[in-house]
Amino acid sequence: DAGITQSPRHKVTETGTPVTLRCHQTENHRYMYWYRQDPGHGLRLIHYSYGVKDTDKGEVSDGYSVSRSKTEDFLLTLESATSSQTSVYFCAISEPTGSYYYEQYFGPGTRLTVT
Amino acid sequence: GENVEQHPSTLSVQEGDSAVIKCTYSDSASNYFPWYKQELGKGPQLIIDIRSNVGEKKDQRIAVTLNKTAKHFSLHITETQPEDSAVYFCAASTGGNQFYFGTGTSLTVIP
Numbered sequence: 567d568a569g570i571t572q573s574p575r576h577k578v579t580e581t582g583t584p585v586t587l588r589c590h591q592t593e594n595h596r597y598m599y600w601y602r603q604d605p606g607h608g609l610r611l612i613h614y615s616y617g618v619k620d621t622d623k624g625e626v627s628d629g630y631s632v633s634r635s636k637t638e639d640f641l642l643t644l645e646s647a648t649s650s651q652t653s654v655y656f657c658a659i660s661e662p663t664g665s666y667y668y669e670q671y672f673g674p675g676t677r678l679t680v681t
Numbered sequence: 682g683e684n685v686e687q688h689p690s691t692l693s694v695q696e697g698d699s700a701v702i703k704c705t706y707s708d709s710a711s712n713y714f715p716w717y718k719q720e721l722g723k724g725p726q727l728i729i730d731i732r733s734n735v736g737e738k739k740d741q742r743i744a745v746t747l748n749k750t751a752k753h754f755s756l757h758i759t760e761t762q763p764e765d766s767a768v769y770f771c772a773a774s775t776g777g778n779q780f781y782f783g784t785g786t787s788l789t790v791i792p
Contacts, residue, residue: 570724589716597778597791608687608770608784609725616778625682665774667713667732 569593570673572657578679585644587676589657597668598640599658600624602651603675606642607655615640647680654678682710685773687783694761695791702786704771706752713775714754715780716745719768729756761790 569592579585585631589598601624611624613632621632629648629651633644645652694700703715710731712733731738731745731754738745742761747754755789758765771783 606784609782611780616777630722660778668774668778669727669730669774670715670772670780671727672717674724675722 570576570657570659570671572655572673572676574676575674576677578681579647581648582646585647585678587642587655587678588640589640589655589673591598591638591640591659593659593661594637594654595661596637597660598634599670600630600640600642601656601658602626602653603656605652611650612642612655613647649658649680652678652680654675682774683711683779683781684785685771685789685790687771687786689786691787691789693789693791696735696761696763700758700765700788701763702756702769702771703753704755704780704783706750706751706772706773707776708773709749709752710740710775713737713774714745714747715772715774716756717770717772719770719785721767740755740784761788762775763790763792765791772776781788 571590572586593633599614602610610626615621617636655676659672660668687704715730717727718728731747742759744757768787769783770785772780774780
């Protein structure tokens with residue numbers, strides 16, 4: 567499981583409230599990602615990080631922000647949650663395989679419901 | 682950017698039969714193609730991958746084929762078992778840190 571944990575695993579929140587999801591890894595991986603998973607859409611990239619304080623946007627970044635102040639933690643924040651952000655959120659890391667290629671591994675996910 | 686299409690979205694097979702899931706990609710620069718299995722309530726797990734310099738790769742009952750000319754790759758599961766029931770995702774990468782996923786195939790193996 568590449569040493570990835572996510573917290574909380576389940577959360578229900580109300581529209582308009584801020585929410586922060588945490589991804590923690592124990593194996594010093596440089597690259598970390600946040601995806602959302604919705605029926606019919608597969609996995610879509612929200613934000614990713616290539617090092618401490620180095621982050622970039624993915625294809626569905628609107629309404630989300632991230633921070634990475636330590637190698638092991640990558641936080642995803644919904645500043646003001648909306649019902650369209652109800653989803654399952656996955657954190658991932660990628661690690662080099664000794665050449666140009668990277669393998670990606672996922673955490674267990676956080677199910678977020680915005681009412 | 683890369684566009685990955687996956688078919689079928691659902692697949693039911695009898696136990697012991699084979700299952701095939703197909704994906705196409707659009708970016709000819711993609712050169713790494715992983716497959717993931719996701720069981721209910723869990724994160725996707727990497728089960729097999731193939732790189733562009735290889736046409737086929739096999740691991741026990743699972744095999745993946747790649748046709749770079751046609752830009753498609755497939756997952757083959759032989760002698761299916763009930764524990765193979767899951768959602769399977771294909772993905773494509775240009776070899777760096779950007780991964781593009783298909784929309785998933787829900788496989789049901791009927792005992």
